[in-house]
Amino acid sequence: METKTMNIKIEKAKTSKIDKVDFDNLAFGNVFTDHMLVCDYKNGSWNIPEIIPYQPISLDPSAKIFHYGQSIFEGMKAYKDENNDIWLFRPLDNCKRLNISAKRMAIPEIPEDYFMEGLTALLKLEKDWIPQTPGSSLYIRPFIFASGTGFHASPADEYKFIIAFAPSGAYFSGKVKVLIEEKYSRSANGGVGYAKAGGNYAGQFYPTQLALEKGYNQVIWTDDNTHEFIEEAGAMNIFVRINDTLVTAPTSDRILDGITRKSILKIAKDEGIAVEERKITVSEIVEAAKNGSLKEMFGAGTAAVISPISAFGFRDVDYDLPEIGDNYASLLKKRITDIQYNRAEDKFGWRVKV
Known part of the structure; x- marks a missing residue:
């Protein structure tokens, strides 16, 4: 027919x-x-x-x-x-x-x-x-x-x-444990990291497999030059909450301009959450974990929407993140999914009826 x-x-x-x-x-x-x-x-x-x-x-x-x-x-x-x-x-x-x-x-x-x-x-x-x-x-x-x-x-x-x-159904179930990668790179300056090219993901599989063998669920990628700055979490953009400020790396020709990422930034500002788009060093994350100012880390992308990170590993040391009730991950995920499923007002004009 x-x-x-x-x-x-x-x-x-x-x-x-x-x-x-x-x-x-x-x-x-x-x-x-x-x-x-x-x-x-x-x-x-x-x-x-x-x-x-x-x-x-x-x-x-x-x-x-x-x-x-x-x-x-x-x-x-x-x-x-x-x-x-x-x-x-x-x-x-x-x-x-x-x-x-x-x-x-x-x-x-x-x-x-x-x-x-x-x-x-x-x-x-x-x-x-x-x-x-x-x-x-x-x-x-x-x-x-x-x-x-x-x-x-x-x-x-x-x-x-x-x-x-x-x-x-859900892409990830529960929280994930990630390993900060210092040897392999997801992308490089002048490369194709900002494009959703199939080869970008193929290149991630081997380092991720090594992380899985060590007991982690995903890799946090660092910059290709110095490996000092965190950039993405697996195939997702990454957010870090230090005290009450939400921080994410700026987009570049190495980092995908995530649609969920952009939505989170807009909603967070609408909620009155302090937001910073800036480079984040690994040493800053480690120090924040040690002094207790690191409250949350989560990945963001279409498949998982928001995937909370429960712990990260760096140079053979694991750092657990605290369980907090007023977490940004749950708040932001609810705001986004309520818009997506037509359960709440869409003041941003993102929802399109078919």
Whole structure:
């Protein structure tokens, strides 16, 4: 059965997998919906997107994604409120950041209307897949990769843009213990750290694996030059509370401009919390842990929203963070998720109804 919606051709799946899904016990990113959006870049322009049944992709062995790593992605979520209305959170920011990543990786930018209209059409088709179990949401993965062929080390001439959905539960359960990394770097000045390029994450896996073997859950990355300054926590931006001031590292060409990060900064200021965007030294964190002024640390990102850090390790010493009742992590997470799930006023204009 084929229909036309917003000039996007829709080929519906013959059968649905939805009845086989336990929506009360969802892992993160392991279950996928019935359909996906696909859009090809050929002959110098993007074709009109299509929605097709979720399925494997066939690529030539010489496709440049396999050889030169032209691959970028975004992470978003869709939410359903008590009235079964569907909401997105700052989707145009995701589209903008995807194109910032595209430009850095010499990938043609996707038109905003292709992104938004394609996403909206796919959400309307898959609306029953949006979970309403507390803490769950529909994770959205837009991505672009080089499908053009050839072994020559140059940008591809063909690309594929896909949006796929995964109904998901919490990314992390409970608090995490992190290791401050002094040998390996996530990114470097002049590099691609600010882009959501697939290779950035591949490069993190090995150092993170070493940290896991030592009993930690994640790595805190430090600057590539001196390893004196903390920058990100795993695949998330990092926040530190010293006394009653919330501190986070400024964005740069090494640090991703996180949408959750920006939202936290705005909400914290709205709550009257003192906020500083500045470089944070490892020695400052260690000293604050020793003298008791380090109250909280947490990671922030789309998948986990806010992930509290219970302890950090540095040079074979672990430092536990205190359990405090009036913690910023819980307050800020509630403020953000209440906006996302349409449970509270959105004074910032971030929520978009589908």
